[in-house]
Structures are given as C-alpha cells and as structure tokens.
Amino acid sequence: MHDLRALRADPTGFDAALARRGLSPVAGDLVRRDEERRAALQALQEQQAQRKILAKEIGQGKKTGQDTTALEQKAVELRDHIAALEASASAIESEITATLASLPNRLDDTRARRAR
Numbered sequence: 233m234h235d236l237r238a239l240r241a242d243p244t245g246f247d248a249a250l251a252r253r254g255l256s257p258v259a260g261d262l263v264r265r266d267e268e269r270r271a272a273l274q275a276l277q278e279q280q281a282q283r284k285i286l287a288k289e290i291g292q293g294k295k296t297g298q299d300t301t302a303l304e305q306k307a308v309e310l311r312d313h314i315a316a317l318e319a320s321a322s323a324i325e326s327e328i329t330a331t332l333a334s335l336p337n338r339l340d341d342t343r344a345r346r347a348r
Contacts (some may be wrong), residue, residue: 234338239259239263239332244259250338253336261333262328266324266328272320275317276310280314283307283310289303328344
C-alpha cells in the first residue's frame with residue numbers, strides 16, 4: 233500500500249506515477265481528505281482537553297457542594313461532540329485507506345529511465 237506521507241510530500245509525482253499506469257490523478261482528493269481527517273483529529277484533541285478541564289471543574293464543584301448540573305450537561309454535549317469527531321475521523325481514514333489499497337504499486341522509475 234502507498235505511504236500517505238510520501239503522497240503528501242509529492243502529490244504531483246504520485247499522480248505522474250499513476251498516469252504511467254493509465255490511471256486518473258487522485259492525489260489532490262486524497263490530500264484534501266487527509267487534511268479534513270487531520271483537522272478532525274486536531275479538533276478532537278482540543279475537545280478532549282476541554283473535557284478534562286470540565287471534569288476537574290465538576291469534581292471541584294461537587295467537593296464544595298455547588299450545583300454542577302449545567303457543567304454536567306455541558307460535559308454530556310462535549311462527549312457527544314467528541315464521539316462525532318471520532319466517527320468522522322475514522323470514516324475519512326477508512327476511505328483514504330481503501331482508496332490507497334485499491335491503487336496499483338508505482339512503477340520503478342529506474343526501469344523507465346533505462347528503457348529510454
């Protein structure tokens with residue numbers, strides 16, 4: 233299977249290698265989807281950090297006898313949002329992996345140069 237990091241580093245070369253096999257370019261779409269996945273993962277990390285802070289606030293509130301209902305409701309909403317982000321990132325990753333797995337290996341560039 234193809235390396236996504238290598239594809240990000242040289243999308244033009246990746247598409248050129250596919251063209252040698254008579255295939256349409258796909259690097260642009262794969263890079264765009266990978267950027268969406270990475271953005272979802274970044275948002276997920278930010279939400280998880282926020283959830284951690286919120287959990288501490290709820291714990292402190294309960295220790296001091298404060299009403300934490302609003303904070304707990306916010307935590308539930310945050311949990312649902314985190315689950316949605318996880319599902320989105322996972323779906324995009326599966327899509328990228330399936331696309332990369334369906335593509336044939338790149339032809340050896342050295343053989344093409346020797347044949348000229």
